[in-house]
Amino acid sequence: MLPVDQQLTILMRGVDFGDRQTYENMKSELRQRLTESVETGRPLRIYCGYDPTSPDLHLGHTVTMRKLRQFQELGHEVTFLIGNFTGLIGDPSDKDSARPQQTDAEVMEKARTYTDQAFRVLDKERTQVRYNAEWLSELSFKDVIHLASNFTVQQFLARDKFSQRHEKGEAIWLHEFFYALMQGYDAVAMRTDVQLGGTDQLFNLMAGRKLMESFGLRPQIAITLPILVGTDGELRMSKSTGNYIGIAESAEEMYGKLMSIPDSAMRNYAELASSWHPDFIQERFKALADGRVHPRDLKMELAREITGLFHSPAEVEAAEQHFVRTIQQGEAPEDMPELQVNADETIVDLLERAGFSSSRSQAKRDVAGEGVRLDGEVVADPQMQPQPGAEGMVLQKGKRRFVRLMPSGQR
Secondary structure, rough: OOOOOHHHHHOOOOOOOOOHHHHHHHHHHHHHHHHHHHHHOOOEEEEEEEEOOOOEEEEHHHHHHHHHHHHHOOOEEEEEOOOOOOOHOOOOOOOOOOOOOOHHHHHHHHHHOHHHHHOOOHHHHHEEEEHHHHOOOOOOOOOEEEEEEEOOHHHHOOOOOHHHHOOOOOOOOHHHHHHHHHHHHHHHHHHHHHHOEHHHHHHHHHHHHHHHHHOOOOEEEEEEEEOOOOOOOOOOOOOOOOOOOOOOHHHHHHHHHHHHHHOOHHHHHHHOOOOOHHHHHHHHHHHOOOOOOOOHHHHHHHHHHHOOOOOOOOHHHHHHHHHHHHHHHHOOOOOOEEEEOOOOOOHHHHHHHHOOEEEEEEHHHHOOOOOEOOOOOOOOOOOOOOOOOOOEEEEEEEOEEEEEEEEEOOO
16 A cells, blocks of 8 residues: 555545635645545545436546546555435525436436446446445334434535525425435445545535434544536536437547547546546646647547547557548548338438437437438438439438438348
């Protein structure tokens, strides 16, 4: 195990509380806990929770996962906690309105692939996977009253999202307050030393400290990390807003999405989603500011780096060539899926069946927005019925989605 100062330097890198005093307090507590760990030989217990609000983990999730990996590599015990009980409510921390409640079946279906995806970042042999329904589902109403008695309504209403909704006269449902209680109780149930989360999670992490104290336990250390913005460069990355990059996506899809982010978001991605050293990041962005590197070239460099964290060098190279050929040079890819066309099918039918549009109404909007091409020509009529010959026709949606239309019965 590395000396305490070296561990502390690694583990506090990138940590942000938005408040210097909180940073210094948590750093001091972590130093003390690491010192005890070195002296006793007992590794620290670290965890971060992930609610299954969608079936895909994305790059935003990997910000905390990469910090978990650092703890693992330093010899500490890491738990990847799947919030199959907290996910029934959904975290209101980053939402302007209440999340739709999920059923048990919906939560577990979305959680089914989480572990396989998580091991793209975490060490499978050194990761404990747990589900918080294990203890939260066992709480009685009396237990919940005890948890709630540690907090005031004013404390919750002071939170940004709740205060904004309260000022607007918008509904704040009582069950939304339960989320912080449940997340806080996770720390009690697992007797954790450290919990990780995004900066918007600080209230919930501090609730864990409060509840641990009320149960006579030593309060956990809270470590919060900045939020990765989505591909729009503005909102936080989220499946619900569609601005996400899934870590299980193909190299082509991942590389293409990374190349679509605004230039203004590149620094955020470099600092939170790459494995680049801070000194290297500083040098590259200074070169950008000085005009010594073109934004496109730095973005390609960044796209190679991040895509390479999840795919092989050969896959990254192929993805870059695909991007250059199809996007920068405007050519159709050499290999693309095929779709057999029935005689009476319209462009709208085919867009939906190919998975390019989520519905017929969306397909019509895509055509109206001039985002659909057939053999390179913009499609204007949503009721157009393609009649591909033996060589087929290329249907294109946007810049990256292609399918070759083939006559029915021909492969």
